[in-house]
Amino acid sequence: MAIFRFKALETQFSRTPVKVNFPKELPSEYFGENVFEKTKMQKHLSKEIYERITEAIDKGGRIDRKIADQVAVGMKAWAIERGATHYTHWFHPLTDSTAEKHDAFLEILPNGDKFENFDGEKLVQQEPDASSLPSGGIRNTFEARGYTAWDPSSPAFIVEKTLCIPTIFISYTGEALDYKTPLIRSLTALDKIATETCQLFDKDVKKVIATLGWEQEYFLIDEALYKARPDLMLTDRTLMGHASAKDQQLEDHYFGAIPDRVASYMRDFEIEAFKLGIPVKTRHNEVAPNQFECAPIFEEANLAVDHNLLVMDVMRRTARKHKFRVLFHEKPFKGVNGSAKHNNWSLATNTGVNLLKPGNKPKTNMQFIAFLVNTVKAVHENADLLRASIVSAGNEYRLGANEAPPSIISVFLGGHLSNILNDIEKRVSEKPMTPDEKTALKLDIGKIPEILLDNTDRNRTSPFAFTGNRFEFRAVGSSGNCAAPMIALNTAVAKQLKTFNKEVEELSQSGVKKDEAILQIVRNYIIDSKAVIFEGNGYSKEWEEEAERRNLTNIKDVTESLKHYKAEKYINLFKEMNVLSPREMEARYEVRIEKYKKTLQIESRVLADLALNHIVPTAIKYQSSLIENVKGLKELFSPEEFKELASARLVLIKEISQLISMIKLKVEEMRKERKKANNFENCEERVAAYAHNVKPYFEEIRYPIDKLERIVEDELWPLPKYREMLFAH
Numbered sequence: 001m002a003i004f005r006f007k008a009l010e011t012q013f014s015r016t017p018v019k020v021n022f023p024k025e026l027p028s029e030y031f032g033e034n035v036f037e038k039t040k041m042q043k044h045l046s047k048e049i050y051e052r053i054t055e056a057i058d059k060g061g062r063i064d065r066k067i068a069d070q071v072a073v074g075m076k077a078w079a080i081e082r083g084a085t086h087y088t089h090w091f092h093p094l095t096d097s098t099a100e101k102h103d104a105f106l107e108i109l110p111n112g113d114k115f116e117n118f119d120g121e122k123l124v125q126q127e128p129d130a131s132s133l134p135s136g137g138i139r140n141t142f143e144a145r146g147y148t149a150w151d152p153s154s155p156a157f158i159v160e161k162t163l164c165i166p167t168i169f170i171s172y173t174g175e176a177l178d179y180k181t182p183l184i185r186s187l188t189a190l191d192k193i194a195t196e197t198c199q200l201f202d203k204d205v206k207k208v209i210a211t212l213g214w215e216q217e218y219f220l221i222d223e224a225l226y227k228a229r230p231d232l233m234l235t236d237r238t239l240m241g242h243a244s245a246k247d248q249q250l251e252d253h254y255f256g257a258i259p260d261r262v263a264s265y266m267r268d269f270e271i272e273a274f275k276l277g278i279p280v281k282t283r284h285n286e287v288a289p290n291q292f293e294c295a296p297i298f299e300e301a302n303l304a305v306d307h308n309l310l311v312m313d314v315m316r317r318t319a320r321k322h323k324f325r326v327l328f329h330e331k332p333f334k335g336v337n338g339s340a341k342h343n344n345w346s347l348a349t350n351t352g353v354n355l356l357k358p359g360n361k362p363k364t365n366m367q368f369i370a371f372l373v374n375t376v377k378a379v380h381e382n383a384d385l386l387r388a389s390i391v392s393a394g395n396e397y398r399l400g401a402n403e404a405p406p407s408i409i410s411v412f413l414g415g416h417l418s419n420i421l422n423d424i425e426k427r428v429s430e431k432p433m434t435p436d437e438k439t440a441l442k443l444d445i446g447k448i449p450e451i452l453l454d455n456t457d458r459n460r461t462s463p464f465a466f467t468g469n470r471f472e473f474r475a476v477g478s479s480g481n482c483a484a485p486m487i488a489l490n491t492a493v494a495k496q497l498k499t500f501n502k503e504v505e506e507l508s509q510s511g512v513k514k515d516e517a518i519l520q521i522v523r524n525y526i527i528d529s530k531a532v533i534f535e536g537n538g539y540s541k542e543w544e545e546e547a548e549r550r551n552l553t554n555i556k557d558v559t560e561s562l563k564h565y566k567a568e569k570y571i572n573l574f575k576e577m578n579v580l581s582p583r584e585m586e587a588r589y590e591v592r593i594e595k596y597k598k599t600l601q602i603e604s605r606v607l608a609d610l611a612l613n614h615i616v617p618t619a620i621k622y623q624s625s626l627i628e629n630v631k632g633l634k635e636l637f638s639p640e641e642f643k644e645l646a647s648a649r650l651v652l653i654k655e656i657s658q659l660i661s662m663i664k665l666k667v668e669e670m671r672k673e674r675k676k677a678n679n680f681e682n683c684e685e686r687v688a689a690y691a692h693n694v695k696p697y698f699e700e701i702r703y704p705i706d707k708l709e710r711i712v713e714d715e716l717w718p719l720p721k722y723r724e725m726l727f728a729h
């Protein structure tokens with residue numbers, strides 16, 4: 001019965017690191033070699049075209065067809081020189097992964113002439129038949145046309161032998177069908193408004209970009225063990241499995257020595273990442289056994305999102321080469337830590353200032369305080385939206401599950417910064433300050449960097465933590481596209497800054513001096529946002545109670561959380577900021593709930609299949625051997641002796657029967673609930689039925705299975721166990 005499992009274990013334990021021909025050059029020598037970035041453009045484009053395109057990239061202007069044609073010629077020459085034979089538009093549909101459709105450069109004319117062709121038209125726009133990608137009802141299948149359009153702000157790159165051109169993906173009617181379109185729109189809105197805010201402090205600021213540094217957590221599992229677990233193969237997580245006697249209790253994995261085979265894998269994918277211009281910088285073991293993390297140097301947010309998706313792809317491919325599988329699921333193993341994708345976010349100006357980093361002059365520090373407080377206020381007022389942007393079937397097992405940020409959105413600032421804000425609140429009032437008071441306050445604000453330096457305490461239980469020079473949105477799940485939380489955050493902050501700019505202007509016009517107007521408004525915001533600031537333990541029960549008193553929402557249910565995509569407040573927000581139209585929002589809502597439902601549906605089917613076809617027969621087999629054994633005892637011993645000797649086994653036989661019955665009963669009940677759920681016409685009702693009537697069975701079915709795993713003879717157990725999957729590298 002368990003031959004498959006033992007075979008898997010055998011292959012796994014005989015595994016040595018795969019031989020890789022690592023390059024002799026230093027990373028700085030091959031960094032970006034597969035990217036068509038500025039140095040390559042310079043080489044392959046005329047000076048004029050080069051200048052026009054870089055200007056368009058830096059300032060976000062339009063590129064006309066004539067220029068596109070010339071860029072295409074240069075791009076093609078570079079790609080062919082590097083061995084590319086195909087090209088593709090590379091985009092981010094709402095599936096959370098990337099999409100591509102490769103076309104050969106090769107063209108054959110009717111007269112038989114053959115050549116490599118690629119022009120501006122092919123660069124700028126394509127029309128993939130994308131009728132099978134989710135659109136939330138925006139595209140009707142009969143006109144399943146969606147366009148991909150070139151995004152020159154993210155450079156083209158080569159993977160294997162294909163030139164990949166980052167593009168947005170929109171419907172025939174111009175609506176966004178992807179993550180990139182609204183992300184770019186949100187960055188544009190933020191740029192415009194944050195630049196206006198900066199101008200209150202520094203007239204030299206002409207552009208503001210959002211910066212993103214993601215930290216990608218993941219699990220590695222040996223390929224042979226992975227293939228022996230249908231649940232991992234089909235759902236990316238284990239639907240059953242008894243906890244290993246030892247997992248993360250000893251805290252000996254975090255930052256521990258990286259095992260050879262894993263280190264070799266990391267090195268290999270990092271080399272590929274470097275060639276693609278992805279500045280991966282940090283690698284380490286994470287808390288759970290076989291869990292790791294990779295983090296780059298931060299970049300402009302649009303590029304950083306592209307790079308995250310690309311690196312996930314590179315990691316998947318490289319893992320296969322090393323006979324591993326990489327798991328990006330938020331909770332592949334019950335009872336050990338899940339995986340996140342922390343989004344470190346900040347704002348930077350064209351003058352080289354990080355707006356969330358305290359400076360060393362009172363003026364720049366006032367700017368820092370303004371951006372900090374506006375961000376806190378935006379998070380407070382848009383907590384439900386931020387949460388909705390990151391919930392998913394997988395992340396539901398992390399959020400609020402006592403080892404990851406709770407489903408209450410709060411902000412951690414650290415004791416020192418909180419004190420500074422309290423101080424501003426106390427010292428500023430609506431009456432004009434005396435020159436002495438003002439000077440004293442400015443002096444104190446000027447001292448912020450000294451206080452903060454080396455004083456940024458960490459709070460790993462906070463979903464949104466200030467970490468000295470950026471905010472870290474820690475609640476984001478490991479598998480998704482981090483554009484979703486970035487769109488929500490950029491838009492919320494842009495809207496908040498817009499209000500701030502307006503209030504400063506109004507107050508200044510009423511005769512209050514500008515710097516005092518700023519202080520007064522900042523003070524009001526500090527008072528307004530107090531409820532969202534929390535410095536304590538986010539996992540504690542007391543926080544849940546305290547948060548309720550503070551009127552902070554605590555939504556654990558995915559379907560409830562997603563409903564905020566339909567809330568008027570957020571529909572208006574996205575409309576006002578020109579990021580998503582009401583129709584696009586509605587479509588996104590539908591795609592998200594539908595995906596949630598489908599995930600539960602698949603998990604439910606796989607669970608039932610494993611329970612009935614793998615676990616129950618195994619339990620029966622073991623039980624039969626016990627029955628045989630008891631029969632033998634009866635033949636050999638006197639009735640009194642038999643009674644004494646067989647009693648424990650008889651209890652076990654009975655227990656197995658009960659567990660089997662329980663599994664069968666619950667699987668049948670779950671099947672009926674699924675059927676009922678599928679019969680709902682209305683999509684929302686269907687999803688709710690899956691969430692509330694089908695999903696609870698997952699635990700009920702898992703419980704007897706995990707019990708059986710402890711009872712049934714090890715040799716018979718069909719699935720690799722937690723202790724095997726988590727400790728094999």
Ligand code: ADP
Pocket residue numbers: 211212213214215282295296297298299344345346347354469470472
């Ligand atoms: P930790 O585990 O302590 O949070 P890491 O070094 O793993 O720290 O990750 C920190 C991440 O924050 C990196 O990706 C880094 O590039 C990013 N980061 C640092 N400064 C900024 C910034 N100004 N804007 C955005 N991200 C930043």
Ligand code: MG
Pocket residue numbers: 215342472
């Ligand atoms: Mg971090």
